[in-house]
Amino acid sequence: MQRILITSALPYINGIKHLGNLIGSQLPADLYARYMRAKGHEVAFICATDEHGTPAELAAIENKISTEEYCSEMWKVQKDLSEQFFLSFDFFGRSSSASNHELTKLFALNLDKNGLLKKVEERQLYSGEDKRFLPDRYVIGTCPGCSYERARGDQCENCTRQLEASELINPRSVLSHSEDLELIKTSHLYLMQSKLKDKLLAWIESNKNWPILTTSIAKKWLMDGEGLQDRSITRDLDWGIPVEKEGRPWEGMENKVFYVWFDAPIAYISSTVDWAISRKEHPDYWKSWWLDDHGAKDVHYVQFMAKDNIPFHTLSFPATLLGTDQSWKLVDYIKGFNWLTYEGGKFSTSQKRGVFMNQALDLFPSDYWRWWLLSNAPESSDADFTWKSFQACINKDLADVLGNFVSRLTKFTLSKFGKTIPGGTQYSKEEYNTISEIEKIFKRYDDAMTRIEIRKATSNLRKIWSIGNEYLQRSQPWMMIKTDEAEAAKVIRFGFNLMFFFSEISEPFIPETSIKVKNCLGKLNNKLQWPSFKKDFNSIFERVETGEEFKPIENLFKKIDDSQALDLEKRFEGTAN
RNA sequence: GGGGGGUUAGCUCAGUUGGUUAGAGCAGAGCGCUCAUAACGCUUUGGUCACAGGUUCGAGUCCUGUACCCCCUACCA
Numbered sequence: 001m002q003r004i005l006i007t008s009a010l011p012y013i014n015g016i017k018h019l020g021n022l023i024g025s026q027l028p029a030d031l032y033a034r035y036m037r038a039k040g041h042e043v044a045f046i047c048a049t050d051e052h053g054t055p056a057e058l059a060a061i062e063n064k065i066s067t068e069e070y071c072s073e074m075w076k077v078q079k080d081l082s083e084q085f086f087l088s089f090d091f092f093g094r095s096s097s098a099s100n101h102e103l104t105k106l107f108a109l110n111l112d113k114n115g116l117l118k119k120v121e122e123r124q125l126y127s128g129e130d131k132r133f134l135p136d137r138y139v140i141g142t143c144p145g146c147s148y149e150r151a152r153g154d155q156c157e158n159c160t161r162q163l164e165a166s167e168l169i170n171p172r173s174v175l176s177h178s179e180d181l182e183l184i185k186t187s188h189l190y191l192m193q194s195k196l197k198d199k200l201l202a203w204i205e206s207n208k209n210w211p212i213l214t215t216s217i218a219k220k221w222l223m224d225g226e227g228l229q230d231r232s233i234t235r236d237l238d239w240g241i242p243v244e245k246e247g248r249p250w251e252g253m254e255n256k257v258f259y260v261w262f263d264a265p266i267a268y269i270s271s272t273v274d275w276a277i278s279r280k281e282h283p284d285y286w287k288s289w290w291l292d293d294h295g296a297k298d299v300h301y302v303q304f305m306a307k308d309n310i311p312f313h314t315l316s317f318p319a320t321l322l323g324t325d326q327s328w329k330l331v332d333y334i335k336g337f338n339w340l341t342y343e344g345g346k347f348s349t350s351q352k353r354g355v356f357m358n359q360a361l362d363l364f365p366s367d368y369w370r371w372w373l374l375s376n377a378p379e380s381s382d383a384d385f386t387w388k389s390f391q392a393c394i395n396k397d398l399a400d401v402l403g404n405f406v407s408r409l410t411k412f413t414l415s416k417f418g419k420t421i422p423g424g425t426q427y428s429k430e431e432y433n434t435i436s437e438i439e440k441i442f443k444r445y446d447d448a449m450t451r452i453e454i455r456k457a458t459s460n461l462r463k464i465w466s467i468g469n470e471y472l473q474r475s476q477p478w479m480m481i482k483t484d485e486a487e488a489a490k491v492i493r494f495g496f497n498l499m500f501f502f503s504e505i506s507e508p509f510i511p512e513t514s515i516k517v518k519n520c521l522g523k524l525n526n527k528l529q530w531p532s533f534k535k536d537f538n539s540i541f542e543r544v545e546t547g548e549e550f551k552p553i554e555n556l557f558k559k560i561d562d563s564q565a566l567d568l569e570k571r572f573e574g575t576a577n
Numbered sequence: 578g579g580g581g582g583g584u585u586a587g588c589u590c591a592g593u594u595g596g597u598u599a600g601a602g603c604a605g606a607g608c609g610c611u612c613a614u615a616a617c618g619c620u621u622u623g624g625u626c627a628c629a630g631g632u633u634c635g636a637g638u639c640c641u642g643u644a645c646c647c648c649c650u651a652c653c654a
Contacts, residue, residue, distance in 0.1 A: 012654050055654065122652095137653050154653075188652085216581055217649075232652055260654070307581095311651075338582080339648075380590090381583055382647060389589075392603065400616060408613030415612085455590075459601070466617095473618040478611070555614055 002300055003042045005289050005329070006033050007268045009305035009313075010050035010095065013074045014059045016081065018356045019385060020340035020347045023373040024306035028335065028454060030087045031374060032302065034508035035449045037088075038530040044289055047082075048093035048271040049075045052240040053260040054135055058175070067239045071096060081357045085366045086511045091278065093271030095263055100270035104241045104263040108189070108233070110324040112245070116195060119252060120232065121187045125153075125165050129178030133186070133236040134165070138175060141168030187252055188232040189243065191262070193319045197228045200315060200322070203330060213307060214334045218314035228315065233262040265317040292327035302333045302452075310336050335452050338378035342385050343573070355385070355572055363568070367510040368394050368557070374509055375458035387572075391565040394557065397462055398510075402502065403556040405468045406517065409495045410553055416481055417489065421496055423546035424489025431494050432538065434471045438464055439537050442505065446530075449508070461506060468498045496521065496550065497541040504528055513556055520553040 008029035011017050026047065033045035051071045060070035071094070079092050094100070111117050125134050136153035143151035144167050153165030165171065172179045193200075204210075204218050222228050234243050240257025243250045250256075269290050276286040287294035303313055313334060321328035340347070347354035360369050372393050376383050413422075445460035472495060481488035503517035507528055518524050521544060531540050 014654080050654075053654065124652095135653065213582075220580055220649080221651075229651065235652080259652075261652085264654090307648075308654090311649090316651095341647090376589080383589090389603095392588095395614095396603070399614060404613055404616050406613095408617075410613095412612040459591085462602080469617050470619095472612075473610075476610075476612085478613095481612095557614080559614065 001041055003289070003298060004033075004036045004044070005272075005299050005301040006036070006043060006045045007301075007303050008045075008047050009303075009309050010048050010264050010267060011078060012053075012055065013049045013051040013071050013078075014055045015074070015349060016077065016356045016358050018347045018349070018354050019360060019369065019373060020342070020354070021306075022085070022357060022369075023340050023377055024337045025304040025309075026082065026087055027085070027370060027373055028337070028377060028452070029302075029304035030085075030089075031454065031508045032304070032335075032449075032452055033088055033090075034511065035530075038504075038507065038528045040530070043090065044272060044275070045088060045090045046093070046268055046271050046275065047087075047089050047091075048095055048097075048267045049078055050260060050264045050267070051075070051094055051096040052237075052257065052263060053235075054132075054138070054237065057237070057239045068096075081361070084361050085357065085370070088511075091271050091275030093267060093274045095260075095267035095270075097267070097270055097274055099273045099277075100263060100267045101241050103270045103273070104258055104266050105244055107266060107320055107324060108243070108250075108258065108262075109245055110326070111191065111320065114323055114325060116192045116323045117189050117233075118192055118230070119187050120190050121185060123166065123183040124186050124236065125171065125181045126184045127173045127176065127178055128180045128182070129176040130173055133184075134173055134175075134181070136165045138173065139165040139168060139171050139181070140174055141171035144169060186236055188234045188256070189250075189253060190230045191233050191316075191319060191323070192230045193228045193315065194230055196319045196322055197222065200228070200318060203318065203322070204314060207332070210334060211336060213336045213338075214310055214314065217307065217310045217336075221311050221315055231316065233259050235259045261312060261316060262320070265312065265320070290329050292329060294327075296327075296329040299329060300333075301329055301331050302335065303331045304335050304337075306337050306339070310334065333452075338380075338382045340373075340376075340378050340383050340385055343387075343569070344384060353573070359572075364394075364560075365512060367513045368398065371398055371458075371510055374454055375462075377454045379453070379455055387565045387569045391560040391562075395559045397465075398513075399555075399557040399559045401462060401469065402465045402506070402513075405465060405472070405502075406499055406520075406553065407555055408472065409492070409499060410520070410550065412478065413492050413496075413550075414552055417492065419549050419552070421544055421546055421548045421550065422489035422492055424486045424491075424493055427490065427494060427538075427541075430471075430475060431490075431541070434467065434494075435538055435541055438467055438501075441467070442531065445505070458509070461509065464505065465502060468495070468502065471495070471498065493544065493546060494541060496544040500544050501531070501540060505531070516553065516556060520551050522549060522551065 006029055009025040011021060029045065033043050037043045056071060057067050060067040063070055075094055082089065082092060125139055127134050139153035140150050142149050151168060153168060166183055170179065171181050173181065201222055204215065234253060234256045237257050241263050243253040243256045243258060272286045272289055284294065288296060289299055290296055305313060313331065318330055321330060342354035372390050375393060441460050441463050445457055445464065448457035448460060475491040477488040477491040480491065499517060500521055500523060503514045507514040
């Protein structure tokens, strides 16, 4: 048994996430967590909402409530949605928690003690009307390069020139449109990442098994141009973790907060602390997951995230950890994802384009989404969501292959034998051949799951399901029953064992369906045990026994017809096209 | 400008350290079955592996160049 720490990128508090966000980190992380638990490993699967920063403040203003209230409400919404998607977090915390405040300040203190923080004076645009400093993106003005009038403070959309907000001609606030902006001197703390460059490089290079996507992004940031840049870790905002040192305001940093990107990843740790507290563990328990000198050496730590998050998880956060000179656990494997697009374009929150988590659940059960998203996970390149693909995938894989297997088996049995699993003859060559064929594919499936090769895993799982239909087709119990009832009964008994096996090995992908099938078999309380290759594989198919009763079951999946698919396509195409 | 990824059957994608007739699923065609959500099974038609060179006994797989697509480029999260 191994101890596995799994974190998925923290969803930002501002609004309900769409399918692209879901497949980008939380869903694949859940798949892996469920798999590892089933294998008997000790898993800590941690996530939290990322709550600080300007967008949260603005969203709260829009909703006419305080930022604290807004975040509390949205945390609840996101937590509920994650539960409805059967995301099996051991703890879903908040980056605004007391423990994160405490830990974030502690990290800053330790980094400062090691001489890795410096104070830098800079000038930033302040909006009198909005009463706040404006991040670059919240300033628009005329581009000094091409005279485009709506250039953003970070980049001109028209000529793609990189800009400083202070370069803009006639700058104005995106929020209030006020032109009453002035450059004000302000100081910020910078994390001197450049000093940690060699350590980071050595660490990155020691991780030989990382995916290319991860390593190439990390090295690019590390080596490109002047190398790794120092970055500020504080902001002039109200909402955030106050910059304090040992309980007192940090000199020169009064009324400032830590930058979200500094405190957010620390929430992986503080959420583990909060998890331990909620379980009434020993106060040092969380350290066994996070500090090598407290037992975390044998922990295997895997992070899941979309590719835009990779620089922060390969450089900034590790720099924060390494810079303390304490034995913090560094990530062992990063599973990065590309983007999910929607009908050939981008998912867009502002244009209401695409499908969001709450809408998705109003339309179909979570397993439909889990299955499509996981079998189309953007692993090697971007993937495109289309209703046509969704329809074909659900109808074929779930309804026809898996759903219909369960349906034909249970209905046939009900009509010929009733609700009791019949006995019949002993398994013969036909059954043992089927088992060994399953074992072969199952090994590939298991291997893909271990390596987190999600698409490969789905195709093998699907193949295993179809072996069930192949078996029934070969055995033809509907013919057999006319001449040899005992033989037909044997086929049924084996069929039910296949069904039980399917429900268990499919659980990481479609947990809700798995529960339905186990309930049908009266095996709801059986703890999920991943089939082992060490024991006799044949015995796995002896667990549904003669005389046991099953409950008739509704069709597991409804098909999506053409008109419904077309209708959905129209309904979700968005407001701007 | 710099960097990364991609381009393989109508569609979505696999193709391990270069090695014999390039694979899967879906869609298409034919046959079979009738237990089942007109579902299932079997068989089968599709590819000058983006293009042009090069290395090699041999390249989808390595090198160079070209074309097209997507993404990243730091104080947005």
